[in-house]
Amino acid sequence: MSFLETLRRVDEGWRSPLLEQFGRYIAPGSPAGLESQAQMAAAVTRQHFGRTMRLFAPLYLSNECINNCSYCGFSRDNPILRVTLSLDQVTREARHLAAQGFRSILLVAGEHPKFVSSGYLEQCLERLRPFIPSLAIEVGPSEAPEYRRMVDAGAEGLVVYQETYHQEEYARLHTAGPKRDFAARLNCPERGYVGGFRRIGLGCLLGLADWRFDVLRLAAHLEHLLRHCWRANFTVSFPRLRPAAGSYEPSYHVTDEDYVRILTAFRLTFPQVGIVLSTREAPALRNALLPLGITAMSAGSHTEPGGYTGAGTDDLHLTVKGRRVDLDEKPCSGATGQFDIADDRTPAEISRLLQDRGFDPVWKDWDAAILDSSRGADKGIAPSVL
Amino acid sequence: MTGTGKFPSPESMREALAESGSEIVTVALRRADLSGSGDPFANILEFIDPERYLILPNTSGAMNAGEAVRLARLAATAGLPKWIKLEIHPDPTYLLPDPIETLKAAEILVKEGFVVLPYINADPVLAKRLQDVGTATVMPLGSPIGSNRGLESRRQISIIIEQATVPVVVDAGIGAPSHAAEAFELGADAVLVNTAIAIAPDPVRMARAFRLAVEAGRLAYETGLPLQGRQASPTSPLTGFLYPKN
Numbered sequence: 322m323s324f325l326e327t328l329r330r331v332d333e334g335w336r337s338p339l340l341e342q343f344g345r346y347i348a349p350g351s352p353a354g355l356e357s358q359a360q361m362a363a364a365v366t367r368q369h370f371g372r373t374m375r376l377f378a379p380l381y382l383s384n385e386c387i388n389n390c391s392y393c394g395f396s397r398d399n400p401i402l403r404v405t406l407s408l409d410q411v412t413r414e415a416r417h418l419a420a421q422g423f424r425s426i427l428l429v430a431g432e433h434p435k436f437v438s439s440g441y442l443e444q445c446l447e448r449l450r451p452f453i454p455s456l457a458i459e460v461g462p463s464e465a466p467e468y469r470r471m472v473d474a475g476a477e478g479l480v481v482y483q484e485t486y487h488q489e490e491y492a493r494l495h496t497a498g499p500k501r502d503f504a505a506r507l508n509c510p511e512r513g514y515v516g517g518f519r520r521i522g523l524g525c526l527l528g529l530a531d532w533r534f535d536v537l538r539l540a541a542h543l544e545h546l547l548r549h550c551w552r553a554n555f556t557v558s559f560p561r562l563r564p565a566a567g568s569y570e571p572s573y574h575v576t577d578e579d580y581v582r583i584l585t586a587f588r589l590t591f592p593q594v595g596i597v598l599s600t601r602e603a604p605a606l607r608n609a610l611l612p613l614g615i616t617a618m619s620a621g622s623h624t625e626p627g628g629y630t631g632a633g634t635d636d637l638h639l640t641v642k643g644r645r646v647d648l649d650e651k652p653c654s655g656a657t658g659q660f661d662i663a664d665d666r667t668p669a670e671i672s673r674l675l676q677d678r679g680f681d682p683v684w685k686d687w688d689a690a691i692l693d694s695s696r697g698a699d700k701g702i703a704p705s706v707l
Numbered sequence: 708m709t710g711t712g713k714f715p716s717p718e719s720m721r722e723a724l725a726e727s728g729s730e731i732v733t734v735a736l737r738r739a740d741l742s743g744s745g746d747p748f749a750n751i752l753e754f755i756d757p758e759r760y761l762i763l764p765n766t767s768g769a770m771n772a773g774e775a776v777r778l779a780r781l782a783a784t785a786g787l788p789k790w791i792k793l794e795i796h797p798d799p800t801y802l803l804p805d806p807i808e809t810l811k812a813a814e815i816l817v818k819e820g821f822v823v824l825p826y827i828n829a830d831p832v833l834a835k836r837l838q839d840v841g842t843a844t845v846m847p848l849g850s851p852i853g854s855n856r857g858l859e860s861r862r863q864i865s866i867i868i869e870q871a872t873v874p875v876v877v878d879a880g881i882g883a884p885s886h887a888a889e890a891f892e893l894g895a896d897a898v899l900v901n902t903a904i905a906i907a908p909d910p911v912r913m914a915r916a917f918r919l920a921v922e923a924g925r926l927a928y929e930t931g932l933p934l935q936g937r938q939a940s941p942t943s944p945l946t947g948f949l950y951p952k953n
């Protein structure tokens with residue numbers, strides 16, 4: 322059964338026992354109630370994940386996009402400075418991140434088949450896999466066979482946010498491009514699973530619709546996937562919208578208290594699921610959230626292609642109706658980012674902070690050699706085993 | 708045996724290992740640097756003294772026999788002991804071991820000369836199948852990894868201990884020193900403890916508590932525990948007068 326059918330039932334008021342429980346955790350309540358929820362969430366996190374925190378960095382490959390999404394800086398109608406990094410530039414950015422300690426990198430790109438083809442993504446992955454043990458992608462949706470090729474090229478993780486589970490809001494916010502197809506995006510995690518991804522990240526962007534509506538459905542999606550894609554490791558994330566080109570104003574406000582309620586609700590309902598925190602949140606809040614359920618965080622992030630090393634600044638251009646338009650004058654800044662980050666502390670600062678607070682920063686938690694048959698370690702395995 | 712995950716820092720792990728009395732320390736290969744380049748951001752192995760402990764690489768992260776075999780070979784190539792804790796748990800929610808893939812991988816690795824210590828559900832027949840293919844131990848779980856629920860599989864583990872021709876290591880779920888003592892009282896040859904020590908407010912003190920429990924449980928087993936009865940049995944018998952001592 323597709324999740325679309327489950328979603329329809331949830332919209333009609335149906336709740337699984339697990340969703341009922343989740344619903345109680347996100348219901349309005351007293352500060353004392355939230356405190357005890359937070360205490361429980363901290364204890365559950367410690368039991369399942371210990372005192373460890375995984376660190377990763379996003380690496381933006383391209384800010385070209387064929388979609389118009391009202392809240393996203395990369396929207397095709399935004400007159401921003403665009404670039405798609407060359408393979409050498411991608412390698413340079415990744416080497417910079419590796420020197421900072423990152424062994425887990427998320428490759429991010431806008432959706433644009435002309436500039437960001439699946440062949441380009443495969444080449445990027447193949448370039449980085451020799452020195453980055455864990456690679457994930459957050460790019461335009463694909464079909465299972467293309468996903469399989471990306472897994473074969475070295476990708477272990479797939480990140481795909483539904484953004485909002487509210488179908489009318491979704492239609493209103495996504496005004497042009499293939500992303501308009503709500504159902505196609507909804508089934509993306511399953512296609513990724515069939516394609517062989519082992520780590521799949523789900524999420525919604527808080528601020529696009531009523532947050533209780535969205536996170537309940539995100540929980541339903543997670544429950545569905547845990548049952549149907551039992552071999553995959555799922556993570557969730559629920560970032561709040563940040564200022565971006567296009568100046569979209571969130572229609573729905575999510576307070577810090579709301580955020581803690583959501584975080585602890587996910588932790589208590591899904592004790593074993595990883596929860597990812599990005600640099601969209603401010604330093605003080607990120608510090609306070611550390612023990613409450615977060616298992617992975619980014620640090621020192623840039624959301625513009627070339628942001629770490631300045632790569633690609635010589636190739637900046639505008640894109641109008643899918644065509645590149647060169648600039649008359651050399652711009653004084655780099656490519657435009659997807660959104661503004663709120664925590665600009667360096668990876669080393671975050672690492673020290675974690676240690677000061679009794680967490681072990683984990684840079685490496687995966688080795689591509691587990692999957693990689695080209696490194697010569699699998700010779701002689703009976704074909705029936707492979 | 709101790710694991711190396713979930714500790715607040717590598718230094719606290721090193722201290723706790725020392726205090727635990729552990730002789731074998733297992734490490735997830737996916738967390739270690741396998742390239743041989745001395746990666747300072749994946750240096751967990753530097754905190755485990757190979758003179759003091761036998762380092763037991765484990766295959767955590769492998770989803771099938773092929774991946775587990777590949778990891779074992781990588782570890783050996785990287786210069787780690789040719790011992791392998793074979794764990795294949797494709798379901799990330801309960802981390803229960805896949806018996807079919809485990810048996811397949813064990814057969815291959817034993818043939819290649821590895822000392823294989825397989826993590827299994829407490830299934831006595833699977834334990835026999837594994838010892839028949841030549842594994843060095845069997846490692847039945849008490850309860851799911853990290854659950855701290857103790858020996859929920861106690862009766863099955865007892866059957867494995869009764870029948871095994873190889874050492875039996877109770878792995879996973881040991882959440883309190885009493886659980887470790889219980890495993891040894893049942894006749895287990897070793898336990899593997901990780902979460903209960905790593906997430907304790909003071910891992911070093913908890914490691915010591917486990918060492919004492921292991922020693923107590925083993926001593927009790929070697930001494931011979933008395934049979935359990937349904938009713939009370941007085942310590943001052945009522946019929947002793949019938950049989951005067953000389």
